[in-house]
Amino acid sequence: MKWLKLAIKNLFRNRRRAFVTVLITAVGVSAILIGGGFANFTYLSLKEMAARASGHLIVAHQDYFDKEEESPMEFGLEEYQTLTKTLKADPDVRYAIARIDFDGLISNGEKSTIFMGAGVDAKYEFKIKGPFLDVESGNVLSKREREDDPKIMLGVDLAKSLNAKVNDSLTLMSTTVDGGLNAMDVTVQGIFSTGMPEVDKRSIIVNINTAQSLLVTDKVSSIALHLRETEATFKKYDQLTAQYPELAWETWFDQAFLYKAVKNLYNRIFGLLGFIIVMMVFFSIYNTVNMSVVERTREIGTLRAIGTYTHEITRNFVLEGVVIGVVGATIGITFAALASLGLSLAEFQMPPPPGQTNGYPLFIAIPVNLYLIAAAISLFICTLAAWLSSSKAAKKPIVGALSHV
Amino acid sequence: MNIIETENLSKQYRQGDLSLNALSNINIKIPEHAFAALLGPSGSGKSTLLNIFGLIDQPTQGKLIFCGQDISHATEKELTTIRRHQLGFIFQGFNLVPVMTVFDNVEYPLTLLGLDKKARDEKVNAMLDRVGISRFKNHLPDQISGGQKQRVAIARALITQPKLVIADEPTANLDTQTATGIIELMYQMHQEFGTSFIIATHDERMSSHCHTSYQLHDGVLQ
Numbered sequence: 001m002k003w004l005k006l007a008i009k010n011l012f013r014n015r016r017r018a019f020v021t022v023l024i025t026a027v028g029v030s031a032i033l034i035g036g037g038f039a040n041f042t043y044l045s046l047k048e049m050a051a052r053a054s055g056h057l058i059v060a061h062q063d064y065f066d067k068e069e070e071s072p073m074e075f076g077l078e079e080y081q082t083l084t085k086t087l088k089a090d091p092d093v094r095y096a097i098a099r100i101d102f103d104g105l106i107s108n109g110e111k112s113t114i115f116m117g118a119g120v121d122a123k124y125e126f127k128i129k130g131p132f133l134d135v136e137s138g139n140v141l142s143k144r145e146r147e148d149d150p151k152i153m154l155g156v157d158l159a160k161s162l163n164a165k166v167n168d169s170l171t172l173m174s175t176t177v178d179g180g181l182n183a184m185d186v187t188v189q190g191i192f193s194t195g196m197p198e199v200d201k202r203s204i205i206v207n208i209n210t211a212q213s214l215l216v217t218d219k220v221s222s223i224a225l226h227l228r229e230t231e232a233t234f235k236k237y238d239q240l241t242a243q244y245p246e247l248a249w250e251t252w253f254d255q256a257f258l259y260k261a262v263k264n265l266y267n268r269i270f271g272l273l274g275f276i277i278v279m280m281v282f283f284s285i286y287n288t289v290n291m292s293v294v295e296r297t298r299e300i301g302t303l304r305a306i307g308t309y310t311h312e313i314t315r316n317f318v319l320e321g322v323v324i325g326v327v328g329a330t331i332g333i334t335f336a337a338l339a340s341l342g343l344s345l346a347e348f349q350m351p352p353p354p355g356q357t358n359g360y361p362l363f364i365a366i367p368v369n370l371y372l373i374a375a376a377i378s379l380f381i382c383t384l385a386a387w388l389s390s391s392k393a394a395k396k397p398i399v400g401a402l403s404h405v
Numbered sequence: 406m407n408i409i410e411t412e413n414l415s416k417q418y419r420q421g422d423l424s425l426n427a428l429s430n431i432n433i434k435i436p437e438h439a440f441a442a443l444l445g446p447s448g449s450g451k452s453t454l455l456n457i458f459g460l461i462d463q464p465t466q467g468k469l470i471f472c473g474q475d476i477s478h479a480t481e482k483e484l485t486t487i488r489r490h491q492l493g494f495i496f497q498g499f500n501l502v503p504v505m506t507v508f509d510n511v512e513y514p515l516t517l518l519g520l521d522k523k524a525r526d527e528k529v530n531a532m533l534d535r536v537g538i539s540r541f542k543n544h545l546p547d548q549i550s551g552g553q554k555q556r557v558a559i560a561r562a563l564i565t566q567p568k569l570v571i572a573d574e575p576t577a578n579l580d581t582q583t584a585t586g587i588i589e590l591m592y593q594m595h596q597e598f599g600t601s602f603i604i605a606t607h608d609e610r611m612s613s614h615c616h617t618s619y620q621l622h623d624g625v626l627q
């Protein structure tokens with residue numbers, strides 16, 4: 001307590017310098033926290049988006065993920081209704097949704113182009129996609145559809161290239177499971193955008209029965225499990241792979257390429273930013289303590305002469321660093337929390353992340369871990385800088401220090 | 406027992422090729438309870454010798470025996486421990502800590518010894534009374550005169566009841582009248598506590614109080 005008071009008094013010797021150092025620390029800490037909070041929110045939403053796109057867990061035929069199919073649905077799941085029902089019965093599972101991935105040609109009578117199709121269970125699919133599937137015109141597919149009038153949803157760029165509008169009629173062509181060719185007329189029900197141009201250029205969505213009759217199959221490609229908690233994914237993965245070793249399982253993470261790429265990019269950007277800030281704070285504290293060490297050389301000599309150990313001298317300077325660190329971090333944390341809250345409430349629109357066309361409202365998370373880590377790091381830096389800059393001075397010859405002017 | 410004893414103690418300063426004998430072959434025995442003056446013109450080696458006596462500098466040759474203990478091979482930490490318990494310093498420039506009050510300055514050495522707050526308060530208050538600066542105890546060093554500062558320094562040097570107090574020209578920055586007061590105070594403290602004093606000075610009046618005086622000339626003891 002006594003030493004702490006002394007440290008504070010010593011800092012007050014040069015108020016301006018102490019103030020500037022505290023300010024730099026505070027600005028550094030809050031910059032890290034606001035940047036980190038933004039990245040954190042971005043990760044969370046990309047994770048959510050990835051999990052909703054693929055399901056938390058995806059189950060398929062043993063070879064589905066590793067090998068190329070020689071004919072469509074070669075590695076499809078048979079008897080999928082039973083499996084779906086069993087999986088759905090698990091209380092951790094919110095939805096178990098069958099899906100067919102297929103491709104072929106789509107034509108408006110004059111022009112044909114390649115499509116990547118998804119046969120989905122309309123009952124759940126659109127509930128889950130929610131905000132991540134933007135219907136630009138028309139509607140989503142309905143659960144009950146007349147079998148003689150199959151409907152289709154088109155990616156916005158694909159619709160543009162086919163010059164197709166809602167209620168227009170198009171033709172799908174695809175290879176069937178036995179290698180034949182099949183065609184089917186479909187009506188445009190809606191036009192959607194995922195925000196990813198490469199996807200919107202090729203994607204179509206149909207009901208699962210439509211896809212099955214086009215391919216002439218009663219199999220599906222995979223079943224997506226949507227869990228109640230994203231956090232439970234890996235535990236569930238371990239459990240289910242043990243339970244169904246004859247099937248192949250993947251998690252959302254295996255398929256979350258955008259999430260991984262953005263996280264990787266942001267980690268590097270914010271990591272570098274954090275490193276620069278850490279260095280900035282370090283040198284500013286090092287400099288502050290160093291300046292006061294030099295100014296107080298004679299005092300150090302005096303205190304050493306009258307019996308102060310070198311480590312006690314160093315401790316006093318370290319305490320000054322700690323005071324700067326604690327005050328700076330406290331101000332920085334308070335400011336960051338308030339600013340994050342304020343910015344989130346203001347709902348600024350952010351530019352689209354890499355690979356996307358749509359912006360999103362800015363939201364900055366306040367991750368407790370990050371705050372604790374930042375507080376610990378700033379304290380550590382302050383201690384280290386103060387220690388490094390004072391420990392050498394404390395060991396300098398006393399006589400020289402005493403005659404220092 | 407002698408408080409200080411040296412055997413052929415020398416100190417050289419090297420500056421490039423030049424070597425300066427600041428002290429040459431000093432053989433001295435200073436008995437306990439001494440009140441000794443170290444006299445000599447400026448540059449004669451008084452400070453150098455006092456710094457060695459005060460264990461804040463080392464001789465280049467020869468031995469120093471402090472209170473019967475050869476400290477030639479002591480580590481810096483051991484020397485610090487001896488200084489904290491057995492030595493007091495009074496400097497020409499007072500060397501008080503500017504952010505500490507008069508009270509805190511005098512209390513500081515007791516804090517190093519680990520005394521509890523109550524014991525410290527008692528001792529410091531008594532000492533401040535004794536040197537006559539009680540009413541300034543909450544003042545900062547900036548707010549008091551040179552003579553008062555030196556009184557604080559004397560209080561700080563004596564608060565731990567050391568065996569030896571080293572005073573390097575303690576009156577050089579003071580006017581004659583104040584200086585006399587400081588000399589008298591040191592002498593009284595010596596009488597009351599039995600503390601040994603070694604005082605470097607070229608103030609001839611100091612000699613009148615001193616039982617012993619040593620004369621240095623160009624690093625040689627006369």
Ligand SMILES: Nc1ncnc2c1ncn2[C@@H]1O[C@H](COP(=O)(O)OP(=O)(O)O)[C@@H](O)[C@H]1O
Binds near residue numbers: 427445446448452453
């Ligand atoms: N650090 C040093 N480096 C070189 N020479 C020094 C140093 N300190 C003292 N001296 C020299 O040693 C001699 C004795 O100095 P000092 O002990 O300070 O004398 P005094 O205290 O009697 O005035 C002087 O010639 C001085 O110039």
Ligand SMILES: [Mg+2]
Binds near residue numbers: 451452453573
């Ligand atoms: Mg001198």
